[in-house]
Amino acid sequence: xxxxGKETLLLIADYLAAKRLWMPSIVGPGMDHSEYVDISATTxxxxxxxxxxxxxxxxxxxxxxxxxxxxxxxxxxxxxxxxDEVKWNGQTLSLSPTEWGALSAQLTGPRVSVDLPDLxxxxxxxxxxxPEISPSxxxxxxxxxxxxxxxxxxxxYYGKPWILYADDYGYHAGxxxxxxxxxxxxxxxAPTAVNVSISGGTNFxxxxxxNEHYLGPSFRPxxxxxxxxxxxxxxxxxxxxNFVTVLQDHMGHNLAGEIVCCTPGGRQRDLQxxxxxxxxxxxxxxxxxxxxxxxxxxxxxxxxxxxxxxxHLPGFDDSQWEKKTPMEGLDEPGVxxxxxxxxxxxxxxxxxxxxxxxxxxxxxxxxxxxHYRVPLAQLYVNGWMMGKRVANVGPQTSYVVQEGILNYxxxxxxxxxxWSLEGNPEDLKIPSLELVQNGVYSGGVGAAEVDxxxxxxxxxxx
Numbered sequence: 001x002x003x004x005g006k007e008t009l010l011l012i013a014d015y016l017a018a019k020r021l022w023m024p025s026i027v028g029p030g031m032d033h034s035e036y037v038d039i040s041a042t043t044x045x046x047x048x049x050x051x052x053x054x055x056x057x058x059x060x061x062x063x064x065x066x067x068x069x070x071x072x073x074x075x076x077x078x079x080x081x082x083x084d085e086v087k088w089n090g091q092t093l094s095l096s097p098t099e100w101g102a103l104s105a106q107l108t109g110p111r112v113s114v115d116l117p118d119l120x121x122x123x124x125x126x127x128x129x130x131p132e133i134s135p136s137x138x139x140x141x142x143x144x145x146x147x148x149x150x151x152x153x154x155x156x157y158y159g160k161p162w163i164l165y166a167d168d169y170g171y172h173a174g175x176x177x178x179x180x181x182x183x184x185x186x187x188x189x190a191p192t193a194v195n196v197s198i199s200g201g202t203n204f205x206x207x208x209x210x211n212e213h214y215l216g217p218s219f220r221p222x223x224x225x226x227x228x229x230x231x232x233x234x235x236x237x238x239x240x241x242n243f244v245t246v247l248q249d250h251m252g253h254n255l256a257g258e259i260v261c262c263t264p265g266g267r268q269r270d271l272q273x274x275x276x277x278x279x280x281x282x283x284x285x286x287x288x289x290x291x292x293x294x295x296x297x298x299x300x301x302x303x304x305x306x307x308x309x310x311x312h313l314p315g316f317d318d319s320q321w322e323k324k325t326p327m328e329g330l331d332e333p334g335v336x337x338x339x340x341x342x343x344x345x346x347x348x349x350x351x352x353x354x355x356x357x358x359x360x361x362x363x364x365x366x367x368x369x370x371h372y373r374v375p376l377a378q379l380y381v382n383g384w385m386m387g388k389r390v391a392n393v394g395p396q397t398s399y400v401v402q403e404g405i406l407n408y409x410x411x412x413x414x415x416x417x418x419w420s421l422e423g424n425p426e427d428l429k430i431p432s433l434e435l436v437q438n439g440v441y442s443g444g445v446g447a448a449e450v451d452x453x454x455x456x457x458x459x460x461x462x
Contacts, residue, residue: 009078009100009101011046011078017048020048020049020050020051020073021046021047021048022046022047022048022050022052022053022067023045023046023047024045024047024053024054024055024056024065025045025056026045026056026057026058044078044079044080045063045077045078045079045080046077046078046079047065047075047076047077047078048075048076048077048078049073049074049075049076049107050065050067050068050069050073050075050107051067051068051069051070051071051073051441052067052068052441052443053065053066053067054066054067054068054443054445058080058083061082061083061084061085062083062085062086062087063077063079063083063085063086063087064086064087064090065077065086065087065088065089066088066089066443067088067089067443068358068441068442068443068444069107069108069109069110069441069442069443070109070110070439070440070441071109071110072106072107072108072109073106073107073109074104074105074106074107075088075093075104075105075106075107076098076102076103076104077102077103077104077105078101078102079102079103081101083103086103086105088105088107089442089443093105093107094106109442110357110440110441110442112354112357112440112442114353114359114437114440115352116351116361116435116436116437117349117350117351117435118434119347119349119414119433119434119435120325120327120432120433120434122325122347122348122349122414123323123347123348124323124324124325124326124345124346124347125318125319125321125322125323125324125345125346125347126321126322126323126324126325126343126344126345126346127306127311127318127321127322127343127344128341128342128343128344129304129305129306129311129341129342129343129344129417130245130247130304130305130341130342131305132177132179132243132245132305133209133211133212133243133245133341134212135211135212135238135241135242135243137179137243139179142179143169143170145162145163145164145169145178146162147162147163147168147169148160148161148162148163149163150163150165150168150274152165152167152168152274154274154278156278157197157227157278158195158197159277164178164276164277164278165274165275165276165278166250166274166275166276167274167275167276168274171250171303172250172253173250173252173302174250174301174302174303174304174307175247175248175249175250175302175303175304175307175419176200176247176248176249176250176275176276176302176303177245177246177247177248177303177304177305178244178245178246178248178276178277179243179244179245179246180243180244180245180246181241181242181243181244182241182242182244183240183241183242184237184238184239184240184242185239185240186239190232190234190237191232191237192231192232193229193230193231193232194208194210194215194229194230194232194244195227195228195229195230196208196218196227196228196230196246196277197225197226197227197228197277197278198218198225198226198228198246198248198276198277198278199224199225199226199274199275199276199277199278200224200248200249200250200251200275201224201249201250201251201252201253201275202222202223202224202251203219203221203222203223203251203390203392203393204219204223204224204226204248204249204250204251205217205218205219205248205249205376205390205421206218206219206226206246206247206248206249207246207247207248207419207421208228208230208244208245208246209243209244209245209246210230210232210236210237210242210243210244211236211237211238211242211243213236215230215231215232216228216230217421217422218248219392219421225278246277247303247304247342247419248275248276249376250275250302253275300383300384300385301385302378302385304342304344304378304417304419305342306342306344306415306417307417309459310455310458310459311344311346311415312346312380312383312385312413312415313383313413313453313454313455313458313459314382314383314411314413314452314453314454314455315413315454315455315456316346316455316459317455318346321346324345325345326343326345326377326416326418326429326430326433327429327430327431327432327433328429329343329418329420329428329429329430330343330418330420330428330429331428332423332425332428341420342417342418342419342420343417343418343419344415344416344417344418345415345416345417345418346413346414346415347413347414347415348411348412348413348414349411349412349414349435350410350411350412351406351407351408351409351410351412352408352409353408353409355409355447356442356444357440357441357442357444358403358440358441358442358443358444358445359403359408359437359439359440359441360400360402360437360438360439361400361401361406361435361436361437361438362398362399362400362401362435362436362438363379363381363386363387363398363399363401363433363434363435363436364397364398364399364433364434364435364436365377365389365396365397365398365430365432365433366397366430366431366432366433367397375391375418375419375420375421375427375428375429375430376388376389376390376391376418376419376420376421377389377391377416377417377418377419377430378416378417379399379414379415379416380413380414380415380416380417381401381405381406381412381413381414382405382406382407382412382413382452383413383452383453383454383458384405384452386399386401386405387399398436400438402448403447403448404448404449404450407450407452408447408448410450413452416430416433418430
């Protein structure tokens with residue numbers, strides 16, 4: 001078609017064809033916003049065919065394109081009439097002109113096969129990651145939870161004087177662990193229940209122990225703060241110091257953009273909802289309990305013992321650990337749920353993916369809805385927490401881990417924490433965990449730098 005003597009090309013495309021159309025901008029000469037189309041990047045260019053066109057440059061009559069391919073394809077280039085040479089990722093192409101004035105070339109997709117390890121057959125090691133429930137645990141490294149006042153707008157419900165809000169102690173993310181103590185002897189009345197009000201955010205969960213006896217879980221759909229009362233029997237008590245341990249989720253603080261209602265003060269008040277214990281009380285006792293809070297470091301790490309000890313880091317020596325896979329899971333508890341706990345699993349595997357290819361990989365948990373109802377799992381790759389599997393929410397099953405976090409040409413360290421809230425056999429294990437290829441693309445962004453701090457660097461002899 002023509003417009004006042006000028007030829008105009010009208011291109012009509014359906015949805016599938018439009019998905020393969022790219023308009024990379026040609027950077028203009030020395031102008032502000034030179035990379036933006038319709039501002040200073042004025043050279044018209046339209047490319048059809050490749051999976052992705054990343055960028056483009058023109059030097060003289062040569063158009064250079066960079067991008068990705070997932071299969072063989074025909075590339076069609078609509079460019080200025082003076083362009084007579086096209087390069088793709090540095091390679092000069094054989095061009096054929098089309099009848100409508102475009103340039104066409106054949107591109108060859110990736111020719112590579114990738115071998116991935118079977119995670120279930122690897123040499124896994126296992127350790128208990130909740131030593132805090134043992135009366136002999138040394139909690140001197142934990143933070144004393146001894147504040148008696150707070151600036152938070154939510155006052156404690158009961159259990160003063162201690163303020164048990166994690167943010168008040170500098171812990172703003174990750175699992176939270178509280179360890180309280182009280183004294184008992186034959187001359188004092190025995191508590192009949194442990195009452196706690198636990199706040200962890202929407203859909204959070206928690207577990208409570210008295211000494212090494214599991215009192216029970218706390219989780220409710222859409223629950224933000226759960227008020228719980230756990231019965232206590234005399235056989236659970238020790239003569240002397242007794243320990244109450246609370247392990248809880250931290251599901252994040254409310255966002256300013258969320259619609260929050262139905263509470264005094266409205267949205268602004270809800271943004272300050274604390275994470276921690278809003279109340280605690282031993283039924284049948286008047287004495288005050290003493291609490292400590294588990295340490296955490298950066299946002300990548302929470303308060304689980306394995307995180308604090310660096311069990312997720314490359315280079316940690318797990319050679320003396322028990323051999324067990326997360327698919328075998330935790331041991332079944334006794335009748336009274338003694339020792340229902342948190343397990344930590346570690347393994348290593350090698351990858352050998354050729355350079356020059358973009359091979360997205362993902363870790364995939366089983367999506368079988370008949371099992372794996374409530375255990376909470378966290379996935380660590382080379383020291384980085386890359387996934388949190390909350391089986392009764394979602395569920396989330398697939399976690400993409402990019403090159404740079406994964407070492408594509410060398411050894412990788414994989415760790416899984418497994419926290420079971422109930423003693424059902426299906427709640428104590430992961431049915432499956434796989435490393436899955438999510439395509440293969442030639443071109444790509446080039447090799448990513450691998451920099452994984454080791455256990456020795458971050459923890460040393462600590």
